[in-house]
Amino acid sequence: xxxxxxxxxxxxxxxxxxxxxxxxxxxxxxxxxxxxxxxxxxxxxxxxxxxxxxxxxxxxxxxxxxxxxxxxxxxxxxxxxxxxxxxxxxxxxxxxxxxxxxxxxxxxxxxxxxxxxxxxxxxxxxxxxxxxxxxxxxxxxxxxxxxxxxxxxxxxxxxxxxxxxxxxxxxxxxxxxxxxxxxxxxxxxxxxxxxxxxxxxxxxxxxxxxxxxxxxxxxxxxxxxxxxxxxxxxxxxxxxxxxxxxxxxxxxxxxxxxxxxxxxxxxxxxxxxxxxxxxxxxxxxxxxxxxxxxxxxxxxxxxxxxxxxxxxxxxxxxxxxxxxxxxxxxxxxxxxxxxxxxxxxxxxxxxxxxxxxxxxxxxxxxxxxxxxxxxxxxxxxxxxxxxxxxxxxxxxxxxxxxxxxxxxxxxxxxxxxxxxxxxxxxxxxxxxxxxxxxxxxxxxxxxxxxxxxxxxxxxxxxxxxxxxxxxxxxxxxxxxxxxxxxxxxxxxxxxxxxxxxxxxxxxxxxxxxxxxxxxxxxxxxxxxxxxxxxxxxxxxxxxxxxxxxxxxxxxxxxxxxxxxxxxxxxxxxxxxxxxxxxxxxxxxxxxxxxxxxxxxxxxxxxxxxxxxxxxxxxxxxxxxxxxxxxxxxxxxxx
Amino acid sequence: xxxxxxxxxxxxxxxxxxxxxxxxxxxxxxxxxxxxxxxxxxxxxxxxxxxxxxxxxxxxxxxxxxxxxxxxxxxxxxxxxxxxxxxxxxxxxxxxxxxxxxxxxxxxxxxxxxxxxxxxxxxxxxxxxxxxxxxxxxxxxxxxxxxxxxxxxxxxxxxxxxxxxxxxxxxxxxxxxxxxxxxxxxxxxxxxxxxxxxxxxxxxxxxxxxxxxxxxxxxxxx
Numbered sequence: 001x002x003x004x005x006x007x008x009x010x011x012x013x014x015x016x017x018x019x020x021x022x023x024x025x026x027x028x029x030x031x032x033x034x035x036x037x038x039x040x041x042x043x044x045x046x047x048x049x050x051x052x053x054x055x056x057x058x059x060x061x062x063x064x065x066x067x068x069x070x071x072x073x074x075x076x077x078x079x080x081x082x083x084x085x086x087x088x089x090x091x092x093x094x095x096x097x098x099x100x101x102x103x104x105x106x107x108x109x110x111x112x113x114x115x116x117x118x119x120x121x122x123x124x125x126x127x128x129x130x131x132x133x134x135x136x137x138x139x140x141x142x143x144x145x146x147x148x149x150x151x152x153x154x155x156x157x158x159x160x161x162x163x164x165x166x167x168x169x170x171x172x173x174x175x176x177x178x179x180x181x182x183x184x185x186x187x188x189x190x191x192x193x194x195x196x197x198x199x200x201x202x203x204x205x206x207x208x209x210x211x212x213x214x215x216x217x218x219x220x221x222x223x224x225x226x227x228x229x230x231x232x233x234x235x236x237x238x239x240x241x242x243x244x245x246x247x248x249x250x251x252x253x254x255x256x257x258x259x260x261x262x263x264x265x266x267x268x269x270x271x272x273x274x275x276x277x278x279x280x281x282x283x284x285x286x287x288x289x290x291x292x293x294x295x296x297x298x299x300x301x302x303x304x305x306x307x308x309x310x311x312x313x314x315x316x317x318x319x320x321x322x323x324x325x326x327x328x329x330x331x332x333x334x335x336x337x338x339x340x341x342x343x344x345x346x347x348x349x350x351x352x353x354x355x356x357x358x359x360x361x362x363x364x365x366x367x368x369x370x371x372x373x374x375x376x377x378x379x380x381x382x383x384x385x386x387x388x389x390x391x392x393x394x395x396x397x398x399x400x401x402x403x404x405x406x407x408x409x410x411x412x413x414x415x416x417x418x419x420x421x422x423x424x425x426x427x428x429x430x431x432x433x434x435x436x437x438x439x440x441x442x443x444x445x446x447x448x449x450x451x452x453x454x455x456x457x458x459x460x461x462x463x464x465x466x467x468x469x470x471x472x473x474x475x476x477x478x479x480x481x482x483x484x485x486x487x488x489x490x491x492x493x494x495x496x497x498x499x500x501x502x503x504x505x506x507x508x509x510x511x512x513x514x515x516x517x518x519x520x521x522x523x524x525x526x527x528x529x530x531x532x533x534x535x536x537x538x539x540x541x542x543x544x545x546x547x548x549x550x551x552x553x554x555x556x557x558x559x560x561x562x563x564x565x566x567x568x569x570x571x572x573x574x575x576x577x578x579x580x581x582x583x584x585x586x587x588x589x590x591x592x593x594x595x596x597x598x599x600x601x602x603x604x605x606x607x608x609x610x611x612x613x614x615x616x617x618x619x620x621x622x623x624x625x626x627x628x629x630x631x632x633x634x635x636x637x638x
Numbered sequence: 639x640x641x642x643x644x645x646x647x648x649x650x651x652x653x654x655x656x657x658x659x660x661x662x663x664x665x666x667x668x669x670x671x672x673x674x675x676x677x678x679x680x681x682x683x684x685x686x687x688x689x690x691x692x693x694x695x696x697x698x699x700x701x702x703x704x705x706x707x708x709x710x711x712x713x714x715x716x717x718x719x720x721x722x723x724x725x726x727x728x729x730x731x732x733x734x735x736x737x738x739x740x741x742x743x744x745x746x747x748x749x750x751x752x753x754x755x756x757x758x759x760x761x762x763x764x765x766x767x768x769x770x771x772x773x774x775x776x777x778x779x780x781x782x783x784x785x786x787x788x789x790x791x792x793x794x795x796x797x798x799x800x801x802x803x804x805x806x807x808x809x810x811x812x813x814x815x816x817x818x819x820x821x822x823x824x825x826x827x828x829x830x831x832x833x834x835x836x837x838x839x840x841x842x843x844x845x846x847x848x849x850x851x852x853x854x855x856x857x858x859x860x
Binding site: 119187190192194225226228230233241244245246255625628 | 666667668670672675676679680682683684686687689690691694697698701702704705709786787789790792793794796797801815
């Protein structure tokens with residue numbers, strides 16, 4: 001129903017004076033606070049996640065400095081505990097998840113041929129909650145000590161009352177409340193992705209014609225929406241145990257610390273796939289483009305991703321093999337863990353099949369994608385070892401496990417992230433990142449990464465315990481630890497090279513056309529950087545890799561033939577006129593105001609100060625009510 | 639838990655502008671509006687949230703008696719504590735509020751704005767009655783010695799039913815907001831979906847109560 005019709009049906013009430021004039025700016029730095037453009041929000045997510053990546057990386061460097069030699073004295077044990085806890089928390093909740101959300105935000109609407117996401121303001125809300133949640137947890141460093149119970153926060157370590165428990169600072173409270181906040185943010189973004197992908201595909205973009213990256217985002221969105229509530233429940237219970245003396249996890253009064261591990265890992269294992277599946281999606285986009293071949297068995301890749309998403313719910317107790325859950329449970333979860341390696345392995349062969357016989361161009365994104373396959377395979381192999389329960393019992397809580405999950409999450413996810421950034425940078429910013437510096441970035445990262453994490457396999461098998469702030473002399477671990485520390489600094493150098501690349505490439509910016517890589521998916525069919533309205537005309541899709549088929553056809557012998565460019569001869573003026581008819585949702589302050597209430601409530605909960613809590617509730621409710629009374633586009637207000 | 643504001647279903651925020659909110663006026667791929675698909679996804683997430691608390695309750699159900707005997711503590715037994723006729727009454731009222739919710743939706747769909755307001759107000763009032771019953775019940779239990787720190791029963795009971803009560807409270811505010819918009823003449827029949835979505839949330843919260851009521855009150859304790 002249009003505005004006009006409504007005005008006829010209802011006599012327009014005298015326009016209420018707006019409480020705060022609606023923001024209209026869509027350019028300039030202030031626009032970033034009120035934007036609800038999915039592309040800008042995506043960039044905000046990516047930049048913020050990279051900042052947190054550097055912070056979490058610095059924590060890792062401090063850890064490695066402490067472990068440089070036996071009986072190191074750089075850090076105290078207390079400081080060390082805070083650093084490894086925050087390192088894990090940061091990399092998982094403030095790098096891995098938001099980076100996937102950021103790339104997904106930028107790319108999903110472009111890849112499915114939509115103009116925005118389903119809920120643009122909720123999208124912005126998710127970003128603010130992520131940012132404030134991250135800052136909230138980090139503020140604990142200044143307020144008496146950061147979380148120090150590990151990123152997994154096992155009870156009863158975290159759940160004993162904070163005044164006289166094992167962890168006397170407010171750190172664990174900040175951790176529990178902060179993660180609940182981040183969880184709410186993740187659920188909103190997951191919900192947004194699900195509705196966007198299911199509801200807003202361009203005509204002809206059937207589910208099986210969607211790019212694999214979009215599929216993987218859909219799978220992780222479903223996992224996020226279903227996994228976050230269980231950990232939220234567990235964290236509420238931890239908070240209640242610590243602050244209100246409930247006995248969920250206090251065995252003395254009938255509670256059960258293992259219940260926490262179950263609830264946490266029912267979330268935690270799907271979480272592992274939430275982290276890695278977007279990486280698999282990114283690689284599945286890069287490999288075909290730089291091999292100039294379609295993704296080998298694309299549907300199988302999609303179905304494997306879905307299978308991983310399902311099986312991911314049935315393997316959580318492999319994190320708990322040494323807790324005494326009994327032979328039946330360990331056998332069952334061991335078998336499930338072996339089973340989940342199958343679809344993962346299938347994907348690796350799909351990627352190899354894609355590269356095989358292709359016209360391979362070894363540009364930086366391709367190098368990172370190939371690095372992903374190699375490193376992820378190593379991490380996968382050391383991972384599937386843990387499905388063999390006796391082997392797992394031997395390796396639990398040693399550096400072998402640290403090596404395993406860094407091969408999967410750093411060798412896998414972080415390599416994919418960097419590959420994706422190099423690949424989509426021209427689409428986001430309209431110019432390439434330098435390929436020469438990029439290659440230096442890749443090789444230094446590959447070398448530094450292996451130098452850091454490969455020796456951890458060895459010291460792990462020799463029994464070096466993880467989460468311990470030091471080690472004695474005479475175990476033969478000294479040289480490996482020194483290598484690891486050197487490797488960690490090479491990784492840091494590599495990240496620095498990336499940052500330099502960003503600025504150097506920006507200074508010598510050479511504008512690119514819409515499709516600099518000769519790519520296959522819809523996001524490359526529009527100019528770079530993507531215009532605010534994305535598509536001047538919503539495209540019609542006829543095939544998987546539709547954009548490629550619009551550019552190329554095959555002759556009788558199966559060789560590629562470039563089709564004559566179907567580019568329109570519309571001048572810039574015509575485009576402007578056409579674009580001016582596209583209605584985009586208007587910017588809004590209210591997601592920011594609503595989200596601002598959350599950390600205030602958080603401090604109220606941590607310090608059990610109901611006045612602060614009340615202020616937070618008031619701010620959030622104010623933002624919320626203003627939000628619900630605000631139409632999605634400014635025109636509707638008249 | 640970041641109580642009230644955080645628990646507002648995100649889809650609801652856009653609900654008021656469901657169809658208008660999608661800037662192209664195309665039909666969606668699924669045929670469901672964004673807001674309606676969104677609220678279903680949100681409710682499925684909520685199902686796991688309550689599912690976690692209900693599972694926790696079931697794991698600890700009845701364990702206290704054994705622990706109390708072993709440690710010679712005196713812990714109020716659920717059998718002595720619960721006033722099942724009273725709670726059945728408030729539960730019945732909550733269930734009836736689902737009926738009035740349906741009537742509110744039917745009213746707005748046929749454009750009967752007066753009945754819409756009556757039924758919305760009735761639903762909110764029934765919800766409020768249920769919440770008052772819960773407050774009364776909590777107060778009584780607390781006086782009789784069931785505290786948050788009492789065994790595992792205290793914590794599991796208060797936290798689960800309390801979070802459910804918080805959800806009902808959010809629902810009441812939501813209904814009152816709709817009522818207010820209707821009074822201002824801003825909730826016409828073309829926005830029937832806004833009422834439908836609030837209704838989905840409201841019914842969900844009712845269904846959760848049916849499970850909690852069964853698990854906590856009706857299934858006999860040893």
